[in-house]
Amino acid sequence: MSDDGHIYVRTVRQVLAGNGPVFNAGERAESSTGTLWQWLLVVAGAPGADIAASAVYGGLLLTAAGFALAGLAALRLHGGARLLLPCGALVPLALPPVWDFATSGLETGLATCWIAGAWLALVARPRSLVTCAVLGLGPLVRPDLALVSAVFLAGQWVIARPSWRGVCAGAGAAGALPVAYEVFRMGYYGHLMPLPGVTKEASRSLWGRGLDYLRDFAGPYVLWLPLLIIVAAALTYLPAHGRGPAVRLPVRGRGPAVRLSARGRGAIARLAAARAGQLVPVAAPLAAGALCWLYVIKVGGDFMHGRMFLPGLFLMLLPVFLVPLTRAWTIAAAGVAIWAVACAALLRVPYEGRIGPQGIADERGVYVRQNAAAHPVRHDFAGQPGNMAYARLVRESARRGDLTGERALLLAHTAVPAARPGVTGVYNTLGFSGTVIPLSGAALDPIGLAYPLAAHSESFDGRVGHDKRLPDEWIVAERGVPGALPPGMDPARVDAARRALRCGPFAELRAATRAPMTAGRFWRNLTGAVERTSFRFSNDPVRAERQACGPRG
Structure with a gap:
C-alpha cells in the first residue's frame, strides 16, 4: 500500500465519522x-x-x-x-x-x-x-x-x-x-x-x-x-x-445517370x-x-x-x-x-527500492524498505526513524492535549502552540501523517495535496508532484497562536503573512473552505470556483501581503 493510498483511507474515515468527504474536519479540501x-x-x-x-x-x-x-x-x-x-x-x-x-x-x-x-x-x-x-x-x-x-x-x-x-x-x-x-x-x-x-x-x-x-x-x-x-x-x-464484405447494390437506370434504389x-x-x-x-x-x-x-x-x-x-x-x-x-x-x-x-528499474536520480520512485520498493515489511499494508515505518519520531511526537502531544487541553502545532519535529484544538501536524508524507494524526486534529502537507493554502502557493523547480512547499511562516500565521514562534523565525514575515490572510483572495479562499456550509456559501463557492482555482500567490509573505492588501498605511 502506497502512502497516497492512505490519503484515501483518512478521507473515508472522516466520511464514516460524520465529518463529510474531507481530509481534515472543519476544512473542505478534496484530496x-x-x-x-x-x-x-x-x-x-x-x-x-x-x-x-x-x-x-x-x-x-x-x-x-x-x-x-x-x-x-x-x-x-x-x-x-x-x-x-x-x-x-x-x-x-x-x-x-x-x-x-x-x-x-x-x-x-x-x-x-x-x-x-x-x-x-x-x-x-x-x-x-x-x-x-x-x-x-x-x-x-x-x-x-x-x-x-x-x-x-x-x-x-x-x-x-x-x-x-x-x-x-x-x-x-x-x-x-x-x-x-x-x-x-x-x-x-x-x-x-x-x-x-x-x-x-x-x-x-x-x-x-x-x-x-x-x-x-x-x-x-x-x-x-x-x-x-x-x-x-x-x-x-x-x-x-x-x-469488408462485398456488397451488390441494386440500381435504377443505365448509363452515367445511375440512381441507387x-x-x-x-x-x-x-x-x-x-x-x-x-x-x-x-x-x-x-x-x-x-x-x-x-x-x-x-x-x-x-x-x-x-x-x-x-x-x-x-x-x-x-x-x-x-x-x-x-x-x-x-x-x-x-x-x-x-x-x-x-x-x-529479471527486468527492474536500476534504482529498485529507492527514489531515482530524477526524483521518480520505485513506489512499492520504497515502502517495503521504509516499513521494514515485505508486504506493507498499514503504515508503521519501522525502517524510517524520522517518521517513527514524528509519530511519537504526535502521540505525546495528543496525550498532553487530552490531559491539559494543550493545542499543539507540529512543524516536523518542532512544536509550538496552535490556534485550534487538538494536534495540527505538518509533514511531507501525508498518508502517514493522516494515519497518526487523530481525525479531530489536522494533518497538513506543505505540498498542498490536502491543504488549500499550500495548493495555491507558487511552484518551484523541484521533484515532480513535490514542487510546491509552503514556507513555515504562512503555517504559523494561519494555524499558530499570535506571538508564539519557533526559534529563528522572523516575526515580521509572520505578521505579513497574517495580514495577507485577511485580504482579498486569501480571505475568500479561507471562507470557501472553512465557513459554515449554507445555501449562500454554496452559491458563492460555485460561482467563484473558476477564479478561485486559478488563484496563486508568492511564497514570500511580504510580497504576497503587498499584492493582496496593498501598501501599509
Whole structure:
C-alpha cells in the first residue's frame, strides 16, 4: 500500500465519522483524485471492514476483473472465435508497475476495470443508453480519464449515428453523474478539480520532464520490443483481413445517370455501420491511449515510476489483447511471451527500492524498505526513524492535549502552540501523517495535496508532484497562536503573512473552505470556483501581503 493510498483511507474515515468527504474536519479540501474509488471505499468501510485492506484487495480484484472484461470484449470483437491467443494481454501481465499499483490502495485497479468495461460496452452494445452512462464515468474514475470518455463517446456516435433526440438522450446519460458531481465539487469545495490537480498544476507544460518520465518507464523493461513485435504482426495481418464484405447494390437506370434504389441506399448504410462497428472498437482505444500518454508527457509525468502511463498502455493494447490463431499472430504472441517471462523475472528499474536520480520512485520498493515489511499494508515505518519520531511526537502531544487541553502545532519535529484544538501536524508524507494524526486534529502537507493554502502557493523547480512547499511562516500565521514562534523565525514575515490572510483572495479562499456550509456559501463557492482555482500567490509573505492588501498605511 502506497502512502497516497492512505490519503484515501483518512478521507473515508472522516466520511464514516460524520465529518463529510474531507481530509481534515472543519476544512473542505478534496484530496482524493479518484472520486469513484473514494466512495467505493466508503461503501466497503460502512459495514466495519478494514479500509486499508479493502483498498488493497479491492484494487487487486478490480484489476483481475478488468483483464476478464477485456478478454470478453476481444472475443466479441473477433466474432466469438474459439481459438484466440493472448498477445497484448501479456504485456501488462509482465510489467512490475501494473501489479505494484494494482494493490497500492490507489484507483489504478478501478481504472483498469472501467477502461475494459467501457470497451466491452462499446463493442457489444454501442446503441444503449447504459453504454453512454458507463462511458461517461471517466472523469469520476480519474479527472484525466475524461479524455477516454470523450474518445469513446465519439466512437459510439460514429457507430450508432443517432438522431438529435438520441444524441441528447445519450449526452444526458453520459453526463448526468459527472456533471452533478462537478456542481457539488464547485459548491462544496469551491474548486473546479480535486486539490492535487491544483497543487500539481495539471494544465502546465513540461514536455522535457515528461519525456524523461517516458524513458524511465519504457527503458528498464525494453518496452519497445513487444510493441514492435505487435505492430509488425498487425501490419502483416491487416492487408489480408482488413477488407469488408462485398456488397451488390441494386440500381435504377443505365448509363452515367445511375440512381441507387432504396434497397441500395439501405445496403450502403448497413455497410457503413458494419465497417464502423469493425474500425471504431480498434481505433477508439488506440486514440484514447495515445492522448493519455500525450497528456502525461505534457504535464511532466509523475513521481511514481510508471503509474501514469498504465491506463494509456492498457488502452492501446486492447485491440490486440487477444488475437486470431494465424501464423503471423502466433509468431508475435510467442515473441511477446518470451519477452514477458524475461520482464517479469529479471527486468527492474536500476534504482529498485529507492527514489531515482530524477526524483521518480520505485513506489512499492520504497515502502517495503521504509516499513521494514515485505508486504506493507498499514503504515508503521519501522525502517524510517524520522517518521517513527514524528509519530511519537504526535502521540505525546495528543496525550498532553487530552490531559491539559494543550493545542499543539507540529512543524516536523518542532512544536509550538496552535490556534485550534487538538494536534495540527505538518509533514511531507501525508498518508502517514493522516494515519497518526487523530481525525479531530489536522494533518497538513506543505505540498498542498490536502491543504488549500499550500495548493495555491507558487511552484518551484523541484521533484515532480513535490514542487510546491509552503514556507513555515504562512503555517504559523494561519494555524499558530499570535506571538508564539519557533526559534529563528522572523516575526515580521509572520505578521505579513497574517495580514495577507485577511485580504482579498486569501480571505475568500479561507471562507470557501472553512465557513459554515449554507445555501449562500454554496452559491458563492460555485460561482467563484473558476477564479478561485486559478488563484496563486508568492511564497514570500511580504510580497504576497503587498499584492493582496496593498501598501501599509
